[in-house]
Amino acid sequence: MRTIERLTSLGLLAWFCCLSAEPVQGGKVLVMPVDGSHWLSMKILVKELSLRGHEVVVLVPESSLLIQGSDSYRTEVFTVSYSQQELDANFNELRKGIFVPPKSTDFLLDIQRLIDFTNLQVRGCESLLHNEALMSRLRAEGFDVLLTDPFLPCGSVLAHLFSIPAVYFLRGLPCGLDLKANQCPTPLSYIPKFYSGNTPQMNFPQRVKNVFFSFVESYLCKLLYANFDYLASKYLEDGMTYKELISHGAVWLLRYDFTFEWPRPLMPNMVLIGGINCAKKGPLPADLEEFVNGSGDDGFIVFTLGSMVSNMPDKIAKQFFDAFRQIPQRVVWRYTGVPPTDVPENVRLMKWLPQNDLLAHPKAQIFFTHGGTHGVYEGICNAVPMVMFPLFGDQGDNVHRMVARGVAEKLSMLEVTSETVVATIRKLINDKSYKQKMVQLSQIHLDRPLQPLDLAVFWTEFVMKHKGAAHLRVAAHDLNWIQYHSLDVLGFLSLVLITVLVLTLKCCWFCTRSCFRKRTEKRKSQ
Amino acid sequence: MRTIERLTSLGLLAWFCCLSAEPVQGGKVLVMPVDGSHWLSMKILVKELSLRGHEVVVLVPESSLLIQGSDSYRTEVFTVSYSQQELDANFNELRKGIFVPPKSTDFLLDIQRLIDFTNLQVRGCESLLHNEALMSRLRAEGFDVLLTDPFLPCGSVLAHLFSIPAVYFLRGLPCGLDLKANQCPTPLSYIPKFYSGNTPQMNFPQRVKNVFFSFVESYLCKLLYANFDYLASKYLEDGMTYKELISHGAVWLLRYDFTFEWPRPLMPNMVLIGGINCAKKGPLPADLEEFVNGSGDDGFIVFTLGSMVSNMPDKIAKQFFDAFRQIPQRVVWRYTGVPPTDVPENVRLMKWLPQNDLLAHPKAQIFFTHGGTHGVYEGICNAVPMVMFPLFGDQGDNVHRMVARGVAEKLSMLEVTSETVVATIRKLINDKSYKQKMVQLSQIHLDRPLQPLDLAVFWTEFVMKHKGAAHLRVAAHDLNWIQYHSLDVLGFLSLVLITVLVLTLKCCWFCTRSCFRKRTEKRKSQ
Structure with missing residues (x-):
C-alpha cells in the first residue's frame, strides 16, 4: 500500500480522477x-x-x-x-x-x-x-x-x-x-x-x-x-x-x-x-461526365492548384494551353483567369471542380497538382500518377516524397514550357511504372481495418x-531536456566511476610505495 | 528522374518490388x-x-x-x-x-x-x-x-x-x-x-x-x-x-x-x-453456475495460478483453506494437489476451470492470480480487482503495474498466512476504490474501435x-549505433567548429601581432 501512496503523491494515479464512467x-x-x-x-x-x-x-x-x-x-x-x-x-x-x-x-x-x-x-x-x-x-x-x-x-x-x-x-x-x-x-x-x-x-x-x-x-x-x-x-x-x-x-x-x-x-x-x-465519392455532373467520357482510350488530365491558387500569369498559362493542344488527352482545369480566345477543344476550364470525383473516374490518367496534402491523398486514393508543381508551404516536401516513391514527376511553375509539359505527360503515360507503383501505393493505403x-x-x-x-x-x-536524455544520471555514474578508479589507483600506488619503502629499509638495515 | 535513380540505387524503392496487387x-x-x-x-x-x-x-x-x-x-x-x-x-x-x-x-x-x-x-x-x-x-x-x-x-x-x-x-x-x-x-x-x-x-x-x-x-x-x-x-x-x-x-x-x-x-x-x-465468453457448466450463484450478495473468488502451476505445498495450501473458512465469499480454486479432508463448504476445487467465464460472472468479486498477462487481461476485461501472487518470469513486473494502478494487492506466496489473506480480501471488498479504479480501467480497455x-x-x-x-x-x-545517434555527424560538426574557431583565433592573433609589430617599429623609427 505504501507504494500506491507514494505513486499517488507522484501523480501517477492522477489520471483516474479525470475519467468518467458514463458514456x-x-x-x-x-x-x-x-x-x-x-x-x-x-x-x-x-x-x-x-x-x-x-x-x-x-x-x-x-x-x-x-x-x-x-x-x-x-x-x-x-x-x-x-x-x-x-x-x-x-x-x-x-x-x-x-x-x-x-x-x-x-x-x-x-x-x-x-x-x-x-x-x-x-x-x-x-x-x-x-x-x-x-x-x-x-x-x-x-x-x-x-x-x-x-x-x-x-x-x-x-x-x-x-x-x-x-x-x-x-x-x-x-x-x-x-x-x-x-x-x-x-x-x-x-x-x-x-x-x-x-x-x-x-x-x-x-x-x-x-x-x-x-x-x-x-x-x-x-x-x-x-x-x-x-x-x-x-x-x-x-x-x-x-x-x-x-x-x-x-x-x-x-x-x-x-x-x-x-x-x-x-x-x-x-x-x-x-x-x-x-473517402466519399459522388457522381460527376452530367456535362462533365460526358466531357471526360468523350476522352476515349486516351483518358483525361485533372489540373488544379488547390483552394488558394486558381490563376496564373498569362505567359505561364499559355505554355499549358500550347501543351494541351498537342496531346490526345482531354483536360479539366480549375482556372479562374481570363481564358484566351483559342482555348483548345480538349480543355474544359472550370471555376471549381469536383477534384476527388474526377480522379475517381476510370478514365483519369494524370493529376496536375501543386502537391497540397489533400490533393496528394486524392491522387493516392484513386491511384492517379501526378505531375506536381510545388508552390509554397509544405508542398515542396510533399512533392519530394511522391517523386521519391516513383509515382510523380516534378516541374517548376516558373520554368515550365509547353515542351516539358508534353514530354512529362508522355513519360507518365508511356512508362507504365508510374501507374504500377501508384496502384500499389493506393492498395496499401486503402487496405485498412477502419x-x-x-x-x-x-x-x-x-x-x-x-x-x-x-x-x-x-x-x-x-522532464527537462537533460533529464529526458538521462544526462544527469550518466554524469553522476561517470563521477562515481572516476572516483572509484582514482581511489583504487591511489590505493595501489600507496601499497606499492609502502612495499618498496619496506624493502629499501630492509635492504638498508641488512 | 535523376533523384529517382539515386534513390533506387539506395534501396528506397526496393519495397515496391515485393508488393503484390492480388488479394x-x-x-x-x-x-x-x-x-x-x-x-x-x-x-x-x-x-x-x-x-x-x-x-x-x-x-x-x-x-x-x-x-x-x-x-x-x-x-x-x-x-x-x-x-x-x-x-x-x-x-x-x-x-x-x-x-x-x-x-x-x-x-x-x-x-x-x-x-x-x-x-x-x-x-x-x-x-x-x-x-x-x-x-x-x-x-x-x-x-x-x-x-x-x-x-x-x-x-x-x-x-x-x-x-x-x-x-x-x-x-x-x-x-x-x-x-x-x-x-x-x-x-x-x-x-x-x-x-x-x-x-x-x-x-x-x-x-x-x-x-x-x-x-x-x-x-x-x-x-x-x-x-x-x-x-x-x-x-x-x-x-x-x-x-x-x-x-x-x-x-x-x-x-x-x-x-x-x-x-x-x-x-x-x-x-x-x-x-x-x-474476447469470447461462454456460459458456465450448470453445476458451477449453481455453485457461484449460491454465493448470494457476498459473491465469489476465482483462484488460479496459471497453466503451469496448479499445486502448492500443503503448508501453504493450509493457509488458504484456513483463510477461506473465515470469509462469507465462495471460492472456485484450480487445485490439483491432494485436498485436505476438511475442505470448507464454500470452496470448490477443480482440476481446470473456465477462468474468463467465471470472471465475467456478475458475482465475481476478487481474482486470486499469479499475474500472468492472460490472467491480468481477463481481470481487466471483466473489471475484477486482484490479489496477486507473482511466481516467476514477468509476473513480478506485471503485478507491480496493477498494484501501481490501484486495482490489485500483492502477496508473497512464501510468506502468506491465513490472516494476511483474510485481511487482503476484506480490504478489497470494503475499500471501494479498488473496484472503482478497475471499472474505469476496464472501460478504457474495452472502448476500442476494433x-x-x-x-x-x-x-x-x-x-x-x-x-x-x-x-x-x-x-x-x-544504421549502426554511432550513426543512429548521429555521433559521427556531431563529431564532424564539432571538428569543423573547432577548426573554424582555432583559425579565427590564429588570424586575430596574427593580425594583432602584426599591428603591434608595426606600431613598435614605427615608434622605434620615430
Whole structure:
C-alpha cells in the first residue's frame, strides 16, 4: 500500500480522477477551425460528429476565407480587429512570389510574411478572448471536447481556459513542433528534415545536412512561434510557450499515413487518418461526365492548384494551353483567369471542380497538382500518377516524397514550357511504372481495418467519454531536456566511476610505495 | 528522374518490388508456436485465421506440453532430440524454487536454468532443421506468411530460410529485445526497466537505478540469447545475431495496451492486441453456475495460478483453506494437489476451470492470480480487482503495474498466512476504490474501435496480401549505433567548429601581432 501512496503523491494515479464512467451519447463539441484548406478536411469530421448526434459549435471569425455556416452545425461568429480586406491582403502576401523568379532576399521576406500572418491571427484570437459576453456563454455551455488545428493557437488557448480536453486535427506543424510537443522521438539519422531533400536512406553528407537543417530550423522557429508564445504567456501562464500549451492535446489526429509519410516512431495518442478527405465519392455532373467520357482510350488530365491558387500569369498559362493542344488527352482545369480566345477543344476550364470525383473516374490518367496534402491523398486514393508543381508551404516536401516513391514527376511553375509539359505527360503515360507503383501505393493505403473518418470520430468520442486520454500521455512531459536524455544520471555514474578508479589507483600506488619503502629499509638495515 | 535513380540505387524503392496487387483470399499460414501459456492465446488467432478460409499448418514438436491437434488446422509433428520426460524435467526446473525460500545464489541458478531451457529449445529447432524431408515439403508448400512467437527462435529461422514474411505474436521479450530489434526508442528516463520497481514518474535515484538496471540487463541478455545467436549464425548467416534475425519481422502483434503497459513510443508495425484472450465468453457448466450463484450478495473468488502451476505445498495450501473458512465469499480454486479432508463448504476445487467465464460472472468479486498477462487481461476485461501472487518470469513486473494502478494487492506466496489473506480480501471488498479504479480501467480497455482479434487477423492478412509490410519498416535498421545517434555527424560538426574557431583565433592573433609589430617599429623609427 505504501507504494500506491507514494505513486499517488507522484501523480501517477492522477489520471483516474479525470475519467468518467458514463458514456457521452450526445456530446458537446466546440470547434476552433483554421481557415483555408485546413478547414476543408476538418469540416468532414465536424459534419460526421453532428450526424452522429453530437452538438457541434464552430467558432467563425467575421472575416474569413472558406469557413461558412451549415445546417449540420451551429456557428458562433466573433468580431475581429481586422477587416476582410486586411485578411485577403495578408493571404495575398503569402501567395506572392509564387509566380515571380526567386531572389536571394526572398527567404527573409518569406519569414517576415509568415510572422505578419501569425501576428494577424494572434490579433484575431485576442479579439475573441476580449469578447467577454461570448466567452462567458461558451464557458457556460460545458463542452466535452475542443476540436482544433494547432496550426493556429486560439483553439488550444480556449481548451486551456475552459479546462476541456483538446483533440487536434492536423497535417503537422512547421519545425515538427507537433512531434516535439508530443514528446515523439525523431532521430535525425533516418528521419529527413523538411526541405532537406533527403530520404530516410541518408549517406554521411546527407546526415550532416539533416543535422545542420535541424539547427537552423530551431532558430527560425523561435522567430516563427514568437507571437504564439506571447499569446500563451499573456493569457494563460507567465512564461508558458506554445509548445508547452499544445503538449496538453489529448489526441492528435494526423492527416497522413505511411504511404505518404516516411516510416517513423509514433506516440500512443497519435492517430493516423491520412486520406480522410477522399473517402466519399459522388457522381460527376452530367456535362462533365460526358466531357471526360468523350476522352476515349486516351483518358483525361485533372489540373488544379488547390483552394488558394486558381490563376496564373498569362505567359505561364499559355505554355499549358500550347501543351494541351498537342496531346490526345482531354483536360479539366480549375482556372479562374481570363481564358484566351483559342482555348483548345480538349480543355474544359472550370471555376471549381469536383477534384476527388474526377480522379475517381476510370478514365483519369494524370493529376496536375501543386502537391497540397489533400490533393496528394486524392491522387493516392484513386491511384492517379501526378505531375506536381510545388508552390509554397509544405508542398515542396510533399512533392519530394511522391517523386521519391516513383509515382510523380516534378516541374517548376516558373520554368515550365509547353515542351516539358508534353514530354512529362508522355513519360507518365508511356512508362507504365508510374501507374504500377501508384496502384500499389493506393492498395496499401486503402487496405485498412477502419476508415479514417470512423477512426477520427471514435477518438473524438473517446476523449469526450473519458474526459481526455490520460492513459496515453507519456511521463516524458514532466522532464527537462537533460533529464529526458538521462544526462544527469550518466554524469553522476561517470563521477562515481572516476572516483572509484582514482581511489583504487591511489590505493595501489600507496601499497606499492609502502612495499618498496619496506624493502629499501630492509635492504638498508641488512 | 535523376533523384529517382539515386534513390533506387539506395534501396528506397526496393519495397515496391515485393508488393503484390492480388488479394490473398485463402492464404497459406505456417505457424511455429511456443509451448505453454504462449500457445493458449496464439491458438485463438490460429483458429480464427482458419475460420476465415486460410489454410493453416501448425508445427508441433513430438514432445510438447499444451500444443495439440485440432479440426481447425493441420499439424505437422516433427521429431526432436529430447524426450517428453526431458522436456517435463526442463519445465519443472523452471518451476523449481517457486515455493522455496530464496537464497543468495538463486539468481545465478535462475540464469543457468534459463540457459538450459534455451539450449533444449535450440536442440529441438535443430532437429527440425535437419529433418530434410519435412523441410523440403514445407518449402514446397509456398506459405504466404509465418506466424510465430519470437520468444523462441525457430519460427524466425524458418521465415528467413523460406523467404516468407513473419508476423510476430508476443507479450514481449526478455531485456526488451523486441523493442531493440524493432528500433523502437525506449528512453530510460521515463520507461521503467523490468523488475526495477519503478513507474514512469521517477525521481533522480530511481532514474539512476533504471540506467544501472539497463547496464546489467545488457550483460545478462548476452548470456541468455547466446544459444539463439549461435543458431542464427550457424544456420543462416555467419555472425548474424538473434536481434538481427528478428528485426525482419513484418508486423509485431503485441499482447498489451496502455491499460496494462506504461505509455511509451511505438513503431508503425507494432499492433496492440492486449485482451485478445478474453474476447469470447461462454456460459458456465450448470453445476458451477449453481455453485457461484449460491454465493448470494457476498459473491465469489476465482483462484488460479496459471497453466503451469496448479499445486502448492500443503503448508501453504493450509493457509488458504484456513483463510477461506473465515470469509462469507465462495471460492472456485484450480487445485490439483491432494485436498485436505476438511475442505470448507464454500470452496470448490477443480482440476481446470473456465477462468474468463467465471470472471465475467456478475458475482465475481476478487481474482486470486499469479499475474500472468492472460490472467491480468481477463481481470481487466471483466473489471475484477486482484490479489496477486507473482511466481516467476514477468509476473513480478506485471503485478507491480496493477498494484501501481490501484486495482490489485500483492502477496508473497512464501510468506502468506491465513490472516494476511483474510485481511487482503476484506480490504478489497470494503475499500471501494479498488473496484472503482478497475471499472474505469476496464472501460478504457474495452472502448476500442476494433476488437483485438479482428486487428490481429487484419494485419496477418495484410502481410499475406502485400508480401510483408515494408512501407512500415524504418530506415534505422540500416544504421549502426554511432550513426543512429548521429555521433559521427556531431563529431564532424564539432571538428569543423573547432577548426573554424582555432583559425579565427590564429588570424586575430596574427593580425594583432602584426599591428603591434608595426606600431613598435614605427615608434622605434620615430
